[in-house]
Amino acid sequence: MLYTPQRQKNLFAPLDSIAIKVTFALFTLILLAIPSFFFIFKNISLLAYYAVYPLLLTLGLYLRFRKKEYLSGLVTIVGVYAVVFWISILSNIQQTSHLMWWIISLLPWVLFTDRQKVGLVVTALLPIVFSFFIGEINLPKSPLVPAEQDFVRRLLYISVAVGAFACIFFQRQSLSAIEHARAEENDFLVTAFETIPFPILVKDGITLEIISFNSAAKDIFGLSPEKTYSNTDIFTARSAAAVSVLDNETMQSMAYHVEEKEHLESISGMHLYLRSSRIPLILKKSGRRLLFWVFELRD
Numbered sequence: 001m002l003y004t005p006q007r008q009k010n011l012f013a014p015l016d017s018i019a020i021k022v023t024f025a026l027f028t029l030i031l032l033a034i035p036s037f038f039f040i041f042k043n044i045s046l047l048a049y050y051a052v053y054p055l056l057l058t059l060g061l062y063l064r065f066r067k068k069e070y071l072s073g074l075v076t077i078v079g080v081y082a083v084v085f086w087i088s089i090l091s092n093i094q095q096t097s098h099l100m101w102w103i104i105s106l107l108p109w110v111l112f113t114d115r116q117k118v119g120l121v122v123t124a125l126l127p128i129v130f131s132f133f134i135g136e137i138n139l140p141k142s143p144l145v146p147a148e149q150d151f152v153r154r155l156l157y158i159s160v161a162v163g164a165f166a167c168i169f170f171q172r173q174s175l176s177a178i179e180h181a182r183a184e185e186n187d188f189l190v191t192a193f194e195t196i197p198f199p200i201l202v203k204d205g206i207t208l209e210i211i212s213f214n215s216a217a218k219d220i221f222g223l224s225p226e227k228t229y230s231n232t233d234i235f236t237a238r239s240a241a242a243v244s245v246l247d248n249e250t251m252q253s254m255a256y257h258v259e260e261k262e263h264l265e266s267i268s269g270m271h272l273y274l275r276s277s278r279i280p281l282i283l284k285k286s287g288r289r290l291l292f293w294v295f296e297l298r299d
Contacts, residue, residue, distance in 0.1 A: 205289025
C-alpha cells in the first residue's frame with residue numbers, strides 16, 4: 001500500500017481530536033500536587049495523587065487511541081472529578097464555590113458525543129447535584145491549617161479556570177475548522193454546479209417550485225436568483241402541465257426518469273426540444289425531497 005500524504009493525515013487524525021487536546025490540557029492539574037511537597041509531613045496520603053491522577057489520564061488517552069471513546073471519556077472524567085474532590089477536601093470543601101462544580105460539569109460535553117447521551121447526562125449532573133449536598137454530607141476534615149487551605153483553594157480555582165478555558169478554546173478551534181471545511185465544500189459544490197454546461201433546475205419535491213438553478217438554465221430562461229418560479233412562470237400552460245405530470249410521476253416513484261424527446265414551449269414563444277433526466281433525492285438529515293431536472297437542448 002502506498003504511503004500517501006492523505007494516508008499520513010489519517011494516521012495522525014486522532015491527534016486533532018478535541019477530546020485528545022483537552023485531555024492533554026488536563027495534565028496541567030498535576031501542578032496542583034506541588035503544594036503537597038510542603039504539606040507532605042502532615043498527611044502522607046498526598047502521595048496517592050501522583051500515583052492515581054496521571055495514570056488515569058494516561059489510560060484515558062490510551063483508550064482514546066484504541067478507539068474506545070466512551071470508556072476513555074469515563075476514565076478521564078472520573079480522574080478529573082476525583083482530583084478536584086481531593087483538592088477540595090484539602091482546601092476545606094465546605095468553603096468551595098458551587099460555581100466551580102458547575103464549571104467542571106461542562107467537561108462531559110467535550111469528551112462525549114451526542115450518541116453517548118446516558119454517560120453525558122449522568123456525569124454532567126453528578127458535580128451539580130453534589131454541590132447542593134456538600135453541607136449535608138459528613139466529609140473528611142482538611143489536615144491543613146486555614147492559611148494553607150486558602151492557598152490550595154486558590155490553586156484549585158486557577159486550575160479549574162485553566163481547564164475551562166482549554167475546553168472553550170479547543171471547542172472553538174474545532175468549530176472553526178469545521179466551518180472552514182464546510183465553506184470549502186460548499187464552494188466546491190457551488191462551483192461545480194455553476195460550471196456544468198447542461199441546464200439544471202432544482203425543484204422542491206412537494207410544491208415543484210424551482211428553488212435553485214445553474215448559470216446555463218439562467219441564460220436560457222432569463223431567471224433571477226431573487227425570485228421563486230413555478231412551471232407556469234417559465235412555460236406555456238400546456239407545456240407546464242406536461243412538465244408537472246412528469247415531475248409528479250418521478251417524485252411518486254422516486255426513480256430516475258429519462259425523457260428522450262421532450263418538446264416544450266416557453267412563455268417567450270421559444271420552442272425547446274430536450275433530452276431530459278429527472279433525478280429525485282431525499283436529504284438524509286432533514287428528509288426534504290428534491291427533484292433535479294437536467295436536460296440538454298437538441299436541434
